[in-house]
Amino acid sequence: MTDAGDGEQAAARARAERLRVMQIAFTANVPWNAALGLELVEAETGVATLRLPYREDLVGNPENGVLHGGVVSSVVDATCGAAVFLTVKPLRPIATLDLRIDYLRAAEPGTDLLCRARCTRVTTHVAFVQAVAHHGDPEQPVATAAATFMIFQGGQRMPGVKAP
Amino acid sequence: MPERPPFAERIAAAKASGAFTRLIEDVAFARMLGLSLVFVDGELHGRLAFAPRNIGNTALPALHGGTISALLESTAIFELLWQKDEPVLPKVISITVEYLRSGKPVDTWAHARVTRAGRRVANVHVTAWQDDRERPIATANTLLLLGSG
Numbered sequence: 001m002t003d004a005g006d007g008e009q010a011a012a013r014a015r016a017e018r019l020r021v022m023q024i025a026f027t028a029n030v031p032w033n034a035a036l037g038l039e040l041v042e043a044e045t046g047v048a049t050l051r052l053p054y055r056e057d058l059v060g061n062p063e064n065g066v067l068h069g070g071v072v073s074s075v076v077d078a079t080c081g082a083a084v085f086l087t088v089k090p091l092r093p094i095a096t097l098d099l100r101i102d103y104l105r106a107a108e109p110g111t112d113l114l115c116r117a118r119c120t121r122v123t124t125h126v127a128f129v130q131a132v133a134h135h136g137d138p139e140q141p142v143a144t145a146a147a148t149f150m151i152f153q154g155g156q157r158m159p160g161v162k163a164p
Numbered sequence: 165m166p167e168r169p170p171f172a173e174r175i176a177a178a179k180a181s182g183a184f185t186r187l188i189e190d191v192a193f194a195r196m197l198g199l200s201l202v203f204v205d206g207e208l209h210g211r212l213a214f215a216p217r218n219i220g221n222t223a224l225p226a227l228h229g230g231t232i233s234a235l236l237e238s239t240a241i242f243e244l245l246w247q248k249d250e251p252v253l254p255k256v257i258s259i260t261v262e263y264l265r266s267g268k269p270v271d272t273w274a275h276a277r278v279t280r281a282g283r284r285v286a287n288v289h290v291t292a293w294q295d296d297r298e299r300p301i302a303t304a305n306t307l308l309l310l311g312s313g
Contacts (some may be wrong), residue, residue: 032228035196035217059192061253063171069256070234079220093221094232096229100260 026082028058033078036071040082046119048082050075053112065109072133072143073101075115080129080147083117087127093152094127101145111135113142125151172251184246188238193304197294199238208246210239210274212292219269227267229302230294235274236261236304240288243276244308254286265301270294272301284310 022043026033036058042049052058054077060068077099084094107113116138117131126148133143171190178184185201185208186240188194198213212218212227220228237259243254244254272294285307292302 023189024261028220029222030228031217031222032231033220057192057196060194062190062192063253068191069232069259070197070230072236073191073233073259073261074228074230077233093223095226095266096261096263097261098262099229099233103256106255109165 003047013033022082030078030145032074033100036074036078038075038078041114042116043082043086046083046087047116048079048086049114049116050079051112051114054110059109064106067107067109067113069101069103072103072107072113073099075113075116076101076131076133076143076145077147079115079117080131080145081149083119083131084122084127084149084151087119087122088151094149095152097126097150098146099145099147101143107133107142113152117145117147122151124153127151171253175245175250179187179246187245188242190268191238193234194238194271197200197234199235202241207275208239210242211278212272212274214269215273221266225269226264227269227272229261229263229267232263232267232272232302233261233304235272236276236290236292236302237306238306239274239292240276240290240304240306243278243288244310245280245284247278248281248286248310251311254310257307257309258283259304259306261302261304263302265299267301273297283312286310309313 023040037053039051041051058071059065115133117129119129121128129147131145132138132141134141178187188201198215200211203207218231219225274292276288276290279289288306290304291300294301
């Protein structure tokens with residue numbers, strides 16, 4: 001085994017460990033992510049990918065078994081938020097300002113949904129994110145999305161929350 | 165043969181019997197999330213019952229944005245079903261949600277206004293609020309495709 005090989009293995013182990021720790025924080029601190037069964041499958045600076053295993057209780061159309069739009073928007077919102085968290089250093093509270101989703105084609109019944117979000121720009125107070133939801137091939141998207149997030153700096157109160 | 169009548173017939177039957185609001189019970193995800201429909205002074209309201217499961221931020225605590233988006237979208241769809249005679253569920257083309265205030269751990273309400281409904285496309289605006297309707301927590305504009313089987 002070469003030193004380079006050891007280095008790669010160590011990097012892969014570090015990445016797997018980071019993913020494991022983030023998955024715990026991601027579900028322990030966010031009950032709705034846990035309720036949906038969301039799994040973090042990629043967590044790099046500025047990029048996050050989540051997997052939603054298909055479940056019958058997430059169906060929106062009783063006629064054809066297609067996932068509810070609210071499930072897709074939950075996954076997209078969670079993925080975009082994760083991408084922002086992975087970009088902003090040090091860690092800050094964030095909140096979704098707006099989220100636009102285009103539903104390009106119906107999600108396939110019985111199939112896991114993947115969502116990959118990329119943070120395209122971060123300023124002091126605002127982060128911009130783009131996301132694609134798909135069934136394994138990002139070139140065949142189920143939905144594309146654009147979101148903006150507020151980044152709360154120290155001492156700034158979150159909207160809708162009374163100052164202490 | 166399907167055991168239940170097609171959705172269009174179920175909608176018509178539900179409207180005729182005055183049980184329109186119970187239609188949402190057919191939607192598995194609506195049951196999982198805690199969504200229901202209520203008529204208030206003749207106005208159709210969507211209701212998202214609070215459940216600890218729907219929290220997105222345990223520190224505040226605040227509802228997950230996805231649960232609010234689901235309420236807004238469902239309320240838009242059922243408003244269209246109520247107002248129009250649709251043979252199938254309208255399909256969402258796009259939805260834009262603006263989050264105005266954090267969602268407190270209480271029940272959330274929504275009402276949809278059909279801005280325009282053409283033959284193929286409807287534009288619907290939805291507002292969600294909690295204890296004070298004058299202080300909405302989120303609004304959405306959504307485009308829906310009508311009458312496509």
